[in-house]
Amino acid sequence: MQKMPPWADALLVPLLSLLIAFAISSVVIFAIGENPVEAMKLMVTGALGSSYGWGYTLYYATNFMFTGLAVAVAFHAGLFNIGGEGQASLGGLGVALVCLMVPWPHWSLALIGAVVCGALFGALWAALPAWLQAKRGSHIVITTIMFNFIAASLLNYLLVNMLRPVGSMDPATARFPAETNLPGLGEILGAVGIPFSTSTPANVSLFLALACCVLVWVLIWRTRLGYQIRAFGKSEKAAVYAGIRPVRITMYAMLISGGLAGMMAVNNVMGEANRLVLNSVEGAGFIGIAVALMGRSHPFGVFLAAILFGFLYQGGAELALWTKIPRELITVIQALVILFTGALDNMVRQPVEWLFARAGRGAK
Amino acid sequence: MDLTTVLQILDSTIRLGTPLLLACLAGLFSERAGIFDIGLEGKMLAAAFLSAAAAFVTGDVWLGVAAGIFAALLMSAIHGLASITFRGNQLISGVAINFLASGLTVLLGQYWFALGGRTPSLTGDARFAPITLWGAEALREVPVIGPIYYELISGHTALVYVAVAMVPLSAWLLYRTRFGLRLRAVGENPAAVDTAGVSVVGIRFAAVAICGVLTGLAGAYLATGLSAGFVKEMTAGRGYIALAALIFAKWRPWYALGATMLFGFLEAISNRYQNIDLGGIVIPVQFMQALPYILTVVILAGFVGKATPPRAGGEPYVKER
Numbered sequence: 001m002q003k004m005p006p007w008a009d010a011l012l013v014p015l016l017s018l019l020i021a022f023a024i025s026s027v028v029i030f031a032i033g034e035n036p037v038e039a040m041k042l043m044v045t046g047a048l049g050s051s052y053g054w055g056y057t058l059y060y061a062t063n064f065m066f067t068g069l070a071v072a073v074a075f076h077a078g079l080f081n082i083g084g085e086g087q088a089s090l091g092g093l094g095v096a097l098v099c100l101m102v103p104w105p106h107w108s109l110a111l112i113g114a115v116v117c118g119a120l121f122g123a124l125w126a127a128l129p130a131w132l133q134a135k136r137g138s139h140i141v142i143t144t145i146m147f148n149f150i151a152a153s154l155l156n157y158l159l160v161n162m163l164r165p166v167g168s169m170d171p172a173t174a175r176f177p178a179e180t181n182l183p184g185l186g187e188i189l190g191a192v193g194i195p196f197s198t199s200t201p202a203n204v205s206l207f208l209a210l211a212c213c214v215l216v217w218v219l220i221w222r223t224r225l226g227y228q229i230r231a232f233g234k235s236e237k238a239a240v241y242a243g244i245r246p247v248r249i250t251m252y253a254m255l256i257s258g259g260l261a262g263m264m265a266v267n268n269v270m271g272e273a274n275r276l277v278l279n280s281v282e283g284a285g286f287i288g289i290a291v292a293l294m295g296r297s298h299p300f301g302v303f304l305a306a307i308l309f310g311f312l313y314q315g316g317a318e319l320a321l322w323t324k325i326p327r328e329l330i331t332v333i334q335a336l337v338i339l340f341t342g343a344l345d346n347m348v349r350q351p352v353e354w355l356f357a358r359a360g361r362g363a364k
Numbered sequence: 365m366d367l368t369t370v371l372q373i374l375d376s377t378i379r380l381g382t383p384l385l386l387a388c389l390a391g392l393f394s395e396r397a398g399i400f401d402i403g404l405e406g407k408m409l410a411a412a413f414l415s416a417a418a419a420f421v422t423g424d425v426w427l428g429v430a431a432g433i434f435a436a437l438l439m440s441a442i443h444g445l446a447s448i449t450f451r452g453n454q455l456i457s458g459v460a461i462n463f464l465a466s467g468l469t470v471l472l473g474q475y476w477f478a479l480g481g482r483t484p485s486l487t488g489d490a491r492f493a494p495i496t497l498w499g500a501e502a503l504r505e506v507p508v509i510g511p512i513y514y515e516l517i518s519g520h521t522a523l524v525y526v527a528v529a530m531v532p533l534s535a536w537l538l539y540r541t542r543f544g545l546r547l548r549a550v551g552e553n554p555a556a557v558d559t560a561g562v563s564v565v566g567i568r569f570a571a572v573a574i575c576g577v578l579t580g581l582a583g584a585y586l587a588t589g590l591s592a593g594f595v596k597e598m599t600a601g602r603g604y605i606a607l608a609a610l611i612f613a614k615w616r617p618w619y620a621l622g623a624t625m626l627f628g629f630l631e632a633i634s635n636r637y638q639n640i641d642l643g644g645i646v647i648p649v650q651f652m653q654a655l656p657y658i659l660t661v662v663i664l665a666g667f668v669g670k671a672t673p674p675r676a677g678g679e680p681y682v683k684e685r
Binding site: 028032033080082128132136137138139141142143145146147149150153154156157160161286289293324325326328329330331332333334335336338339342343344345346347350 | 400402442445446447450451452453454455456457459460461462463464466467468470471472474475481601604607608611648650651653654657658660661664665666673
């Protein structure tokens with residue numbers, strides 16, 4: 001059969017899937033007695049109509065870039081890391097510990113420390129499932145799900161029993177010292193003369209996320225390890241035949257994946273909350289799955305999909321504020337995006353392939 | 365600890381183990397037929413919501429159960445369409461179903477009842493009443509046997525007895541009938557079943573439908589038996605615990621009973637005691653909550669009794685051409 005051109009595979013199919021997901025979401029909005037067109041307008045003005053809206057959109061997008069890249073790297077190795085949630089919350093623990101225990105003189109040094117420590121904790125939380133998959137053949141999907149729950153219990157224990165300041169009822173750590181506060185996006189852009197709202201949680205981590213997108217691209221398509229990861233993901237048998245060691249690749253891919261998820265904490269724990277609270281990840285680990293699927297596991301695709309989900313998140317918050325539509329609408333849209341770009345991919349792809357095959361025959 | 369306390373803990377073990385048992389058996393049918401299902405949570409949640417909504421509107425709990433089964437079957441249909449018909453990734457489909465249920469239940473709940481995603485509380489015939497078994501009152505005063513029969517075995521809601529009856533029924537269906545043989549074969553070696561002229565797609569859809577019915581019962585029990593109405597995210601990870609129990613039970617019905625009751629017991633203990641003091645060593649409640657997951661990882665790691673999943677699990681079947 002005539003193959004589809006690459007642009008159709010990379011752009012047309014995801015866009016069609018997205019369109020279907022949005023069409024069904026509109027039906028849902030209509031069914032609960034609201035106007036989909038009005039809702040969309042409200043979302044666009046709320047999320048993209050002001051630098052304040054953009055600030056929140058980019059803040060959420062930063063989270064999703066980290067978790068999306070985490071899922072994407074694992075996907076390239078043929079592994080489904082569903083544990084981004086747990087890895088990111090452990091990353092939060094790492095960031096909180098390093099911010100509270102070390103007297104940092106300046107935020108730039110604290111940032112380096114937090115990146116290293118967050119990534120390390122995230123990677124460690126991914127290490128055991130990875131090792132069990134590589135050595136014992138325990139299914140990584142199940143083990144990472146279990147590790148999400150174990151992480152939740154662990155953090156609950158640590159925050160309630162160990163890290164809570166004396167006299168506080170709130171299960172959260174103390175506030176981080178002022179030296180560790182990261183500069184906001186408004187301050188950075190203001191310094192170079194671009195007016196941007198200073199009251200949003202978007203911060204310097206955005207640039208870290210963008211750098212990670214580039215680094216992951218270099219890793220996957222420009223290095224020997226990236227080649228091995230992709231080869232292993234495409235066909236384990238062929239990779240082994242070519243001398244690629246499965247245990248090593250599984251471990252590397254999962255450690256990088258967990259590290260990226262853990263780094264998310266730099267944005268939400270250090271950049272926004274300035275302390276570690278219960279359930280700090282708020283589902284961003286799972287949104288990473290949608291982002292990676294939508295972005296076809298390509299860092300640039302992940303970047304675009306993260307912005308899209310950032311927009312949905314901020315737009316959804318605005319909707320909940322101004323209309324009777326609850327925030328959970330975003331969960332429905334997210335589910336539909338995962339369903340159509342992930343599980344029902346063939347349903348969208350087959351007709352497109354068929355059309356291209358037909359057009360190809362017509363041209364000859 | 366006296367007999368009354370023990371009986372109370374075991375009694376709530378049965379109560380809390382029941383939804384796990386139903387969901388675990390649901391997953392068992394699906395996974396034995398080669399369809400991984402991490403969407404148990406979402407199916408239960410959808411069923412819990414619709415059963416509570418229907419039971420409130422009609423005032424009849426059995427209509428609620430029917431509505432719950434319907435909701436779970438709809439979710440199963442999506443899973444079947446994605447993973448059997450279009451040969452998509454079964455795990456991703458499961459994730460999507462969990463989110464779909466989590467979002468839609470609140471969206472519809474808010475639209476219908478405007479209580480922030482809850483349904484109104486169920487009373488009277490709209491929820492399950494405890495059933496007193498024959499002779500329980502008469503035997504009550506007999507020492508030891510009386511309280512055990514009265515407290516532990518009698519006095520549960522109908523779905524608890526249904527769930528327990530499902531264990532031998534599932535075992536019989538899987539191991540003693542032609543359908544069961546074919547279902548297990550489809551999960552191990554679908555090509556062989558296809559060669560024998562039996563439809564792989566048909567058997568797999570049947571398995572996914574059975575999974576829908578059982579998760580429907582599990583969800584309905586949560587909303588109309590265990591509590592009186594639906595609240596947001598009321599499954600609270602039970603679908604995943606059921607999944608863990610399924611691995612713990614090595615995909616076998618009778619073991620599933622043991623595994624789910626063990627996990628139900630752990631939940632009952634952690635509900636009753638905050639921290640357990642074992643002569644100097646204090647076990648925090650969070651550890652008890654994490655224990656089902658830790659045990660499952662240990663079992664999965666194969667250090668204690670290796671759990672081997674059905675061989676063709678997770679792989680879409682493509683007919684040879």
